Amino acid sequence: MAASSFAALVAKGLTTQPFALVDVGCSGGIDPRWRIFEPNLRILGVDASEAECRRLSATERNADAEYVAGFAGLPEGHPYRHKTSVEPVADLIKPRLSYMRTREIRREWLAKAPHDERMRQNEWQTTELADASRPIVVPELLARRGWKDVDYLKIDIDRDDLEVLMSFDGRFEEFGLIAVQLEVMFIGSDSAFQHTFHNTDRFMRRQGFELFDLEVRHYSTRALPGRYIWPTPAETEFGRPFMGEAYYALDPAAGHGGRRTLDAGKLAKLAAIFSLWNVPDAAAELLLAKRATFEPLFVVDRALDDLAAQAQPDRMRPRSYAAYLAEFEKDLPSFYRREGAIGIGERLWAAWRAFRHPRR
Known part of the structure; x- marks a missing residue:
């Protein structure tokens, strides 16, 4: 995770x-x-x-x-x-x-x-x-x-x-x-x-x-x-x-x-x-x-990649932080739910995500 x-x-x-x-x-x-x-x-x-x-x-x-x-x-x-x-x-x-x-x-x-x-x-x-x-x-x-x-x-x-x-x-x-x-x-x-x-x-x-x-x-x-x-x-x-x-x-x-x-x-x-x-x-x-403060502790760019991966639990190969932000700036469909009724596949995937990443 x-x-x-x-x-x-x-x-x-x-x-x-x-x-x-x-x-x-x-x-x-x-x-x-x-x-x-x-x-x-x-x-x-x-x-x-x-x-x-x-x-x-x-x-x-x-x-x-x-x-x-x-x-x-x-x-x-x-x-x-x-x-x-x-x-x-x-x-x-x-x-x-x-x-x-x-x-x-x-x-x-x-x-x-x-x-x-x-x-x-x-x-x-x-x-x-x-x-x-x-x-x-x-x-x-x-x-x-x-x-x-x-x-x-x-x-x-x-x-x-x-x-x-x-x-x-x-x-x-x-x-x-x-x-x-x-x-x-x-x-x-x-x-x-x-x-x-x-x-x-x-x-x-x-x-x-x-x-x-x-x-x-x-x-x-x-x-x-x-x-x-x-x-x-x-x-x-x-x-x-x-x-x-x-x-x-x-x-x-x-x-x-x-x-x-x-x-x-x-x-x-x-x-x-x-x-x-x-x-x-x-x-x-x-x-x-606080990038300058964190750099002595860990590589900030690597840490941002980890956080970007957390934002993409549905991707087997999550984008890097830079690529993820670039996708957002392009206003791509991946940042939206599709129009219309929620299909059974999407419902099952949402249930699986909730099981793997429960809120506490």
Whole structure:
């Protein structure tokens, strides 16, 4: 996959400089795509399930990885602690959704299921949990662990995710964060402090981050259940927008230059993140804007060829970056879908591409 090719080129250019990843809500393990940075990958995972943290620690091969059990949130006494929950609204909507009916149907079976199966079914609440009365404030945990330079933060705790995010308020630059992946909710009220997408988006923009990708997950009602997307009951092929994944990052290629000055290593990691997010155009734009900065790390023209290949997954022999741009400048038909109905061949090819290059 071209995204991996480009990220591998970046990882090789960074030599011993680590890629530091913090995963809050790490059940199931970290996303495999970040393993491209090993052996120079640092991992700190946090999850409410003690049983899952033990499992991850036992199976982890990276010596620079740690999994900590605990409920993440805001510190005691914070004015917004326990006030960001979307549950009052969700409690009105969830019972109407088909996945909740499936959970009802499976209740007795799940009660007897082993840990791995319960985690696969996202029934983490039924596993052995950490002490909820002793919350983990993630920035404080990082400070205690001596983590002064973090590249990537992911938050997905199926609870008050906005609380965890708010614990980083004003501290993104302190920790060197350049990219953040967040689970967001498309339900909720007009409250300014609820875990909803509009509040998450405003918060991240105040921190100087821009939205680079947004995935929307649809959930059908039990009145007319849709087919599940995955082998487990969750999002469906149709239904209302319920939750999703938002990808935020700094934008050094912007005309205003962004709020922070990043060194070559941070810029290279950011370009790799863009590619692994499947937004290779943002990576290419960054390479062109900071070409002189990247040249000591890797050959920029080769990197652009890798990114151009990522933009052409349907070609057995993808064009070079220069040839690809030349085709675009000629306004060739290859940049358009054909007029008329979508044929079966095109549909099958689109399905194959989605299978080979899934969005996460």
